[in-house]
Amino acid sequence: MFGTQQPAALPPAPDQASQPPAAPRRGLLERAVRGIAYHLVWRPTRWAVTTEAKRMWRNRDLHTPWWTSASVYVTATMAHLADVPWWATMPALAAAVAGIHRYLTKHDLLPVAPATVTGAAGALAAWATTTIQTGTLTIPAAITWGVLTLATTAAWGLDRRARHWRRVRARVRASVRTLPRVLAELGYPRVIVKGQPRVSGSGRVEYPLLLPVGITRHKLEKILAEIESGMHWPAGSVREIVQDPRHNSAARVILVQHETSITARNVVFDPPTIPATAYDPVWLGTTDDDQPFYATPFKEGYGALHAFLAGMTGSAKSNLLRLIALLYAHCPDLIIWVVDLKSGGVLYRELLPRLDRLAVTPRQAGEVFADLAAMVPLRAELLLPEHNQTLPIGIYPGMLVLGDEVRGLWGKAAVKARPQVLADSVKVLSEIRAYNAAVLAATQYPNQDSVHPTLLPNFTDAYVGRTRQRADAQHLLRGWNRLDTTQLPAGAFYHQAAGQDGTDLIWTPEVTDVQLAAVAADTAHLAPTLEEATASRLPHYADRWADLPDNLIPHLSEQQALLLHEARARRKSTTLRKADLATAAADDRSDRLEVSERLDIPAEVILAEITDPHLRALVAVHLSPGLVTTAESNAAVEPHRSRQWASERRAAWQGRGLVESPAKGKWLRIVGEERFVSEAQKAEEEIRARRASPGETPDTDAGETPP
Structure with missing residues (x-):
């Protein structure tokens, strides 16, 4: 009884009447109707709402x-x-x-x-x-x-452009979802794409980002390559990360990405506005997002701003300077001076009637900056208390000085040969801005060999075109290591102003000689004149046209041609008077010596003084008027003398101030024929004496055999 397990009590059976009745079995017709409705109505409707609606939403730009x-x-x-x-x-x-x-x-x-x-x-x-x-x-x-x-x-x-734009928009939507996740995987979580990205027709995309605490713009700039890799973007497509101009918070930044590499653009010369005064902005082309770009070298109440242009050969630096000169030629309150050490004035000859000065040799360029340095105290005398230390344009004309290839003026070798030019240039760049004189200079490489380091800090704006190496831009652009200037096409420049963290990528239009000639003809009467109180006291201003090359004289206006002839007559008269005084001082007689006419000695007679036939041939080539190329000079002594032999003579002549090199591979004689022959013989004697000294090799080369 105690060892037997009793079964559990079962619950009472439910009442049969309380259970719900079983559902009736559907008929065949009802099941057929429900199946047809499900497959022909419900499934297509659900597919249209879920699948096709999503597809239409993804392609909403097309609709x-x-x-x-x-x-x-x-x-x-x-x-x-x-x-x-x-x-x-x-x-x-x-x-x-x-x-x-x-x-x-x-x-x-x-x-x-x-x-x-x-x-x-x-x-x-x-x-x-x-x-x-x-x-x-x-x-x-x-x-x-x-x-x-x-x-x-x-x-x-x-439409082709519309299809391209729609593809970019679809890719941008996918990037908006992917970018925060990629940044989180790189160790920068909680970055939010704040707002709708801005897409331009050129493929430029601006992603507005909201950064959390602990993440700054400078930290993101260090991982641009990792961002491109994580987003599967092309290398170098992330142009920059800049402060969002619509917000003053440091946490609001914009990541600028371009879907393709920087390619050349054909920018048509069609400026929206033409400057009427020097204070008006000048149009230089379009930006990366197809917006017009303006520069303002002159600011009312502030003065002038200097700008420096850099870029290798073919980057269109000279074209940009020609564009600035062309547009500012319409301003009747602006004087334009040009220093062209690249082409000897050929690039600006069509605009000559509008120019007030053109220097084509390093010596003439030095005279330009000597006059500008002398202008600083002279224009300071014109300041009045109401001017507030800034000479207003309108009462007195502004000055625009364009320097093309300034290496021959500010380079290491040039400064060593002419130290006074450096002193004048430092004074000009640091002090003349208050007197509304802007200097825009260009060279290939902004290093010490091309520009003295004391000059670069005085330039507030920088334009950098295509360079051989990315490091070539380090002296001009902040954040240069984030930019690949080696990939810039011709006509494209990175611009950075003083105090600007980011850069502007601009494309410039091509300027032709026909456009320059047309503008010069229309604006020659607008050229202002320098105030007499200043012009009369500048050391080289009166004779500024005297040394203009003969090939540029036909492009001068009538007034400029008259100034040239007057300057040359004045210089010739001064030279004759100096010769008369020297002759009279050497003569023991008490008679007064008067010279009324000078007889020109033929070149053959002068050359007869040179006994070495090879030296005579080399000198004869450089006695010809105008520019002489290095190839022409070498051809005069070949095959009896080598190119090194001729190069050594030309270097000696340049050191004695007999010739100048206004452009690479070109030489210009700057002294008279008699003096040139005499000094050339003295230079030859020094070279031979140096060669004959102990420890030196004899004066022989590949074209001759030593005795």
């Missing part, structure tokens, strides 16, 4: 014309049914068109001109106004609406 047109049609229908008068719709539609134009211009959402989109919207508004009056539910109105919609949609779908 923009259709949705816009449908919205206009529905609005017109409702207005017609509400009996809205047509005269009330016109102001509303005009305001909508103006709003569309403003929105497109501000945000740059479409790869087409805002005026074109505004014109299409205006045509659609005119159609809507007509249909509101006549009725939108009529067959002609529906047919017209359908034709316009189909044509617009087809054009929008087939």
Whole structure:
């Protein structure tokens, strides 16, 4: 009894009447109807809502014309049914068109001109106004609406630039979702893409970012390569990370990315505005996001700003200087001086009638800066208390000095040969800004061999074109290691102003000689003159045209040609007077010596004094007027003498001040024929004496055999 387990008590059986009745079995017809409804209605509807709706949303940029047109049609229908008068719709539609134009211009959402989109919207508004009056539910109105919609949609779908823009937009949407995750994997979590990225037709994308505590813009700049790799972007496509100009918080930055590498652009010379005064901004081209770029070398109440241009051969530095000179030629309150040590004045000869001065040799360039240095205290005398230490343009003309290839003036070798030029240049660049004189200089490499290091800090703006190495931009651009200047095409420049962290990438238009000649003819009468109180006291200003090369004289204006002849006559008279005084001082007689005429000695007679036939041939080539190329000089002594032999003689002549090299591979004699022959023989004697000294090799080369 105690060892037997008793079974558990079972619950009482439920009441059969309380259980719900079983569902009746569906019939065959009902099951067939439900199956047809599920497969033919519900599944297509669910597929359309889930799959096709998502696809349409992803491709919503393609459907923009259709949705816009449908919205206009529905609005017109409702207005017609509400009996809205047509005269009330016109102001509303005009305001909508103006709003569309403003929105497109501000945000740059479409790869087409805002005026074109505004014109299409205006045509659609005119159609809507007509249909509101006549009725939108009529067959002609529906047919017209359908034709316009189909044509617009087809054009929008087939246009090449529109297709490119839609692809960029789709890629941007994917990048917005991926970028925060990539940054988190790189150790920078909680970075948010704050707002809609801005997409331009050129492929430039600006991602607005909100940075959390502990992450700064400078930290992100160190991992640009890792960001490109994680996002599967092309190398170098992240241009920069800059402060968001719409916010003053340091946590709001913009990551600028370009889908393709920097390629050449054909910028048409079509400036939106032409400067009328020196204070007006000058158009230099377009930016990376197709916006016009303006420079302001002169600021009212502040003075002038200096700018430096750098870039290897072919980067279009000279073209940029010609563009600035061409546009500022329209200003009647601006004097333009040009120092062209690159082409000997050929690049600016068409604009000569508008120029006030043109220097083509290092000596003439030194005279330009000597006059500018002398101008500083002279213009300081013109300051009045109401000027507030800045000479206003208008009362006195401004000065624009353009220097093309200044290595021959400010380079290491040039400064060593002419130390006074460095002192004058430092004084000019540091002090003349208050007197509205701006200096824009260009050279290939901004290093010590091309520009003395004491000069570069005085330039506030920098323009860097294509360079051989990325490090060539380190003296001009802050953050140069984030930029690849070696990939810039011709005409593209990185610009950075004083105090600017980021850079502007600009494309410049090409300037032709025909455009320069046309502008010079139209603006020659606008050229102002330097105030007499200053001009009369400058040491070299009166004779500024005396040394102009003969090949540039035909391009001068009549007034400039008259100044040239007067300066040369004045210089010739001074030379004759000095010769007369020297002759009279050497003569023991008490008679007064007067010279009324000078007989020119033929070159053959002068050359007869040189006994060495090879030296005589080399000197004869350099006695010819104008520029002599290195190839012509070497050809005069070959094959009896080598190029090294001729190069050594030319270097000795340059050291004695007999010749100058205004451009690479070109030589210009700057003294008279008699003096040149005499000094050339003295230089030859020094070379032979140096060669004959102990420890030196004899004066032989590959073209001759030692005795």
